[in-house]
Amino acid sequence: MAIRLTIDGQKVEAQEEQTVLEVAREAGVWIPALCHHPAVSPYGACRLCLVEVEVRGRRRLVTSCCYPVQDGLAVFTQTEKVMGARRGVMELLLARAPDSPTLRELAEKLGVTESRLPKVTEAERDCILCGLCVNVCREVIGAAAISFVERGVEREVGPPFDEASDACLGCGACAAVCPMGTVDLRWHEGELEIVPFKNRVPVVRCRECGEPITGLPYAEQIRARLGEKLASAVELCPTCKRNAAALAQKKAGAAGRAYVHHAKTPYRDQAPCSSERPGRASEPGSDGPDRCSQGVRAK
C-alpha cells in the first residue's frame, strides 16, 4: 500500500516500513549521513540526518534514518532548526577529527568552515564511532569479530580483549563500509591485516596469476556456501575470472571474444613483493571498491 508524504513540499510516495531517509534518497533529496549504509540496519548515531517532521500539527526534529514513513507526514530537510542542528553536530565532529578529508568535505557542504571547539576526545585514525563496521560484521557477515568497547568518550572499536580476533574472516566488509578511511586493509607477505583491529588472516591467492584475492577464512566460508562447482569464485582473481568466463563462452560457441584484460586491480600496488610499502589500499579515482557510503571518498 502506498504511503503519501511530502518532502520540502514535494509530494512523494513510499512503501510501508521505509524510512524517511530511504524515501528522500530515492526522491533525490540530499540528506547527509555518516553512520548510514543500505546494507546495515539504521543506527542513528551520527545525528547528521536530522530533519523536521510534522504530523498531526506537531513538529519535531528526528533522525530520518530511523523514522518510519507514515501517511500525511510532512518532512522538512532545510529549515533553520535542521541546519543549525546539523552544523552543531558537524562542529563537534570536526573537533574530534580535524584532519579528516571526509569531514572537511561534508562540513563545507553544510556551510561549516571550521570548529570553534578544541579537540577534547581521542579518535583512533579519525574514527567517529559511527558503528558501521561493528554492525556490518555482526549483522551481515555474522562474525561479530569487532565490537564497541568502553563507554562514553572512552569508547572505541576493537576486537575482544584488544587482541587479534579468531572470528575475523578477513572479508573486508568493515573497510568497505567505513566512511572515514579508519578501517583499512593492509597486505603483508601472505597475510591480510585489518587496520586498526590487529586482525590478521592468511591470504588466498589467484591460482592463475598469484594475485591476492581475499582472506582465507572468508574464502572458505564462501566456498562452503557455494560448493565446489563455483569454487572459482574464490580461486581466481577478478581478472582471471573474467578471462576464464570469456574462454568458456568462446568454447561454447557464443559470440564474443576472449577478453584478456590487464586492468589495474585495486591491490596491484600492494603486491607481495612490495610488502615493505604498506599503505592505503585504494587511491582516489581508482576503480577500486567504493568504500564509503554516498560516494564520499576516503583518502
Place this chain on the structure above:
Amino acid sequence: MTVSSRSTESREPVPLSAGRSEAGLDGRAAEAARANPRGTATAERRAGGGGAAATLSELQEPARARWDALKRGDQPIIWVGMATCGLAAGAAEALKAAEAELEAHGIAAHTIPVGCVGMCSLEPMLDVEKPGGARICYGEVTPEKAREIVRSYLVEGDPRADLALGTVGDVEVAGIPRLSELPMIAPQKRVVTGTFGLINPTDIDHYLAHGGYQALQRALEMDPEAVLAEVERSGLRGRGGGGFPTGRKWRSCREAHGEPKYVICNGDEGDPGAFMDRSIMEGDPHAVIEGMVIGAYAIGAHQGYIYVRNEYPLAVERLRKALADARECGLLGENILGTGFSFDMQINRGGGAFVCGESTALMASLEGMVGEPRAKYIHTVEVGLHGKPTTLNNVETWANVPVIIERGADWFASIGTEGSKGTKVFSLVGKVRNTGLVEVPMGMTLREIVFEIGGGIPGDKRFKAVQTGGPSGGCIPEEHLDTPVDFDQLWEVGSMMGSGGLIVMDEDTCMVNLARYFTGFLRDESCGKCVPCREGLAQMQRILTRICDGEGREGDVELLLHLCDVLDDAALCALGNTASNPVRSTIRWFRADYDEHIRERHCPARECRGLFRYEILAETCNGCGACRRACPEDAISGERRQAHTLDQTKCVHCGACLEACRFDSVVKV
C-alpha cells in the same frame, strides 16, 4: 475492623497471632522463619503441600493472628531501622548492644527489622515497645545509648523523654510528642511510604496483616479493562521522571499487537542523591510486586522483570525474599489466588551504568546486549523487550498501583494538583537540617518542603538554590521557592521534578561548580553512541572546568548555551536531551556567578580553589599558631600570642589553616 494499609493517619493495629522472635537482619529473619515455621502464611502453604491455590483469607488469617500475638503479647518489641541508611549509620551494632542488654536483664523480646522511616539524619533509629504500652522511637542510637534505653525504659520504667523522638501508635506518653506530629513528619502524606518502619519488609505476613494483596484480589475480581480504566482515571503519572500518564501507557501496550507482553520495573535509580526507589524496594518490596501483578493483569502480560542496579544489594536481597514468599503463597506464578491468571517475574541486576535507567537501554541490557538507547519513534509499548509490547514503569509508580485499586481512583485524584495527582516521594538532601525520605502531596511548595519539613538551612546559612531532578533537572533559586512541586509547574521555572531528588544548597555552594559536577557525571555516564552527547558533554565539561580553574574566557557562557542547544535538539536519548538543564538553569539564575568567575577570576561562594583568598582576621586572631603549624607552605608567620599573617604569594589555597583555627579567625574572602 477496617485495615488501611497505606496511610499512617488511619493505622489501626490488626489482630495477629503467635509471636516469636524474628532476629535482626534479613538473613537472620529468614533463618528464624525456617527454624520456627509454625503459624506463618508461607508455612501453612508448605504444610498444606502447596497444592490448591490459597484464597487471600487463607493467607491473611494466620498472618493477622501472628501480628495480633506480636502486638498483644507479653514480650516487648524492639523495632530497628534496617534499611541501608540505618545500617550505614550503625543499626546492626546498636541492635546487638540492645540484645546484649536484654539478655543481661533476662528479658525476652522480639526484634523486628523495619524499613526507613525517612528521618535519615537521625539514624540509627530504634523503637522500643512495651507490652500493652507505648512504642517509643529513639534516634541517633549508638550502642551505648541502646543499652541505656533498654535499661531505662524496660527495666526502670523511664521512657527517657530526653532521648526520645516520638511515640508511634495509639499509646501516648506525657512529655513525648507523637512522631507523626513532629515538624518533619506532620506535613507529609505517607501513602506509598506509609508502611515503612511499621512492618518487617522480609516478612510477607506483616504485609498481609496490613492489608497487603487485597488490592490484587480486588483487581483479579474485576475485568482487566476495568482495572486499566481505574488507573487511567486516577491520573497517575510516571514517577521515574518522565511523568507520562501511566494509564495511557498501559492502554497502548494492551492494544499493541504481539505476544508475549512484558512488564518491567525500572529499579536502576541513578540520580546522585536520590534514594526513593531504594527505600521502597528495601522498605516494602511487596508493594512493588503487587503493583506489577495488577499491571500485568490489566495489560495481558505473564512475564515481568525487575531491573535493579547492582549497587543496591540489600534491595535485591529483599526483593528476592519477597518474590520467593509471594510465590510460595500463590500470589505469584501459576494460577494466582486460584483465578487462573498466571504471572511470574525475575530480578535482573544492572552492570553499573546510569544510562541503563533509560528504558530502551535497560531493555537492551536485559537482552544481554550493551546498554545503549535507540530511537523511540516506535514506542516500547509496541516494540520493546525482545521486540514485543512492553510496559516499563518506575518502582514508585508500581508501588502506587495497589493504593489506587484499593482506595479508588477518586481518592487518589483528590490528592495533588490538576495535572499531577497523588503524592511524590522525595529524597531531601544537602544543606538542610532534616535530611531524609519524605512523601508529600503534589502541589506542596518547595518552601514548605525545605523549610518546614526540612527544617531549613543549618548553621544559619542563607538558602541559595535547590536542585530538583538531578542531572536532568535544574536549580531553583529563592525567588521561586513558592513554586508548587508537580510535573508541570517546575518546568516553567527551568527545572523538572525528575525522579524526586531534592538537593538543597546554601551560600557556600558554587553554582558553576554544581553545573560542572553534573556535566562531569553525565559525561562519564554517556553511553557514547551519539555525537552530541559524547562529544558535546566532553566539550562542556572542559569549558566549565576552565571557568572553575580561573581560566574562563569571554564568550564561554555563550558557547555553553550553544552546546546546550545542540544537545537539546540532536541528542538521541533523554540523558543527552536533558543534560543541558543544570547548565542552563545555573546560567539563567546565577549568571552573575559565572561572570564573576570569568571576569574577576573570583568565586563568590568561595568554593573554587584558587578563586578566593584565605585571610587571617587580625582583630580576633590570638596567635595560638595552629594555622602556622598546619600550613604546608610556611605561608603563615607570627609571634606567639600575636596576630598572625598569611603571605598570599606562598599560599596554595589548601584550606588547612581554616580547618586548624578554633577561633573563627581564618576567613575566605
